[in-house]
Amino acid sequence: MKIFNKNDKMVTLVRANYHLLPVISRFGIRLGFKDKTIENICEENKINTDFFLAIVNTFHNENYFPEEQFLQFSPLLLVQYLRKTHRYYIEYELPKMDNLLGQLKKSCSSGCKELEVIDAFYKRYKTELLNHINDEETRVFPYVLELVNNPRSVDPNFSILEYEKEHSNVEVQINDLKNLIIKYMDPVYDENICNEFLITLFRFEIDINDHARIEDTILVPLVVSIEDKYRG
Ligand SMILES: [Fe+2]
Numbered sequence: 001m002k003i004f005n006k007n008d009k010m011v012t013l014v015r016a017n018y019h020l021l022p023v024i025s026r027f028g029i030r031l032g033f034k035d036k037t038i039e040n041i042c043e044e045n046k047i048n049t050d051f052f053l054a055i056v057n058t059f060h061n062e063n064y065f066p067e068e069q070f071l072q073f074s075p076l077l078l079v080q081y082l083r084k085t086h087r088y089y090i091e092y093e094l095p096k097m098d099n100l101l102g103q104l105k106k107s108c109s110s111g112c113k114e115l116e117v118i119d120a121f122y123k124r125y126k127t128e129l130l131n132h133i134n135d136e137e138t139r140v141f142p143y144v145l146e147l148v149n150n151p152r153s154v155d156p157n158f159s160i161l162e163y164e165k166e167h168s169n170v171e172v173q174i175n176d177l178k179n180l181i182i183k184y185m186d187p188v189y190d191e192n193i194c195n196e197f198l199i200t201l202f203r204f205e206i207d208i209n210d211h212a213r214i215e216d217t218i219l220v221p222l223v224v225s226i227e228d229k230y231r232g
């Protein structure tokens with residue numbers, strides 16, 4: 001799979017993988033790329049081009065782990081990016097899914113038991129996801145920022161490995177939700193809305209799994225390397 005470099009045109013990035021659109025937006029880059037390269041556009045927007053490339057390549061290619069390169073970026077850059085992603089989930093993706101599920105429930109003609117089960121399952125998933133995000137925003141990220149800005153002031157007994165909880169639980173839940181709909185939906189609903197909801201879940205799953213991968217394979221090792229430096 002292609003690895004993008006700074007001389008590629010920004011337009012080729014979107015043509016190759018439109019799932020990258022929200023990733024590009026999180027960097028504050030807007031459409032209207034003309035024939036500019038990735039480097040041109042990053043410079044115009046005062047974005048670190050190498051960091052941008054590392055993130056889009058990680059999203060585009062599951063096997064791409066530029067660990068050495070990532071260990072040289074500031075964790076502040078990474079935290080800033082991860083926070084923007086959380087905002088995107090909370091302010092855009094989750095409300096979109098709430099809305100589609102609401103429409104789907106309204107479209108149900110009779111005996112809507114499956115939809116009630118799906119609704120309960122979705123609500124549980126959403127609560128767990130929000131708790132996880134909240135935990136990162138209030139405990140993990142502040143710890144990382146404090147470690148970078150004021151390493152001597154953090155409790156030497158704490159470690160990112162204790163802070164950052166496992167992602168597997170939330171990952172499994174969204175997969176179960178999709179399977180529940182695909183396998184057990186009774187045909188008492190509007191099929192276009194249901195397909196739209198399912199497609200949104202598929203896309204969200206890709207995005208959130210990549211987000212978790214960046215936290216697990218980049219943020220955590222980066223912070224561990226800082227912890228090791230100060231703790232010998
Ligand atoms: Fe996160």
Ligand SMILES: [Fe+2]
Nearest residue numbers: 136167212215
């Ligand atoms: Fe996470």
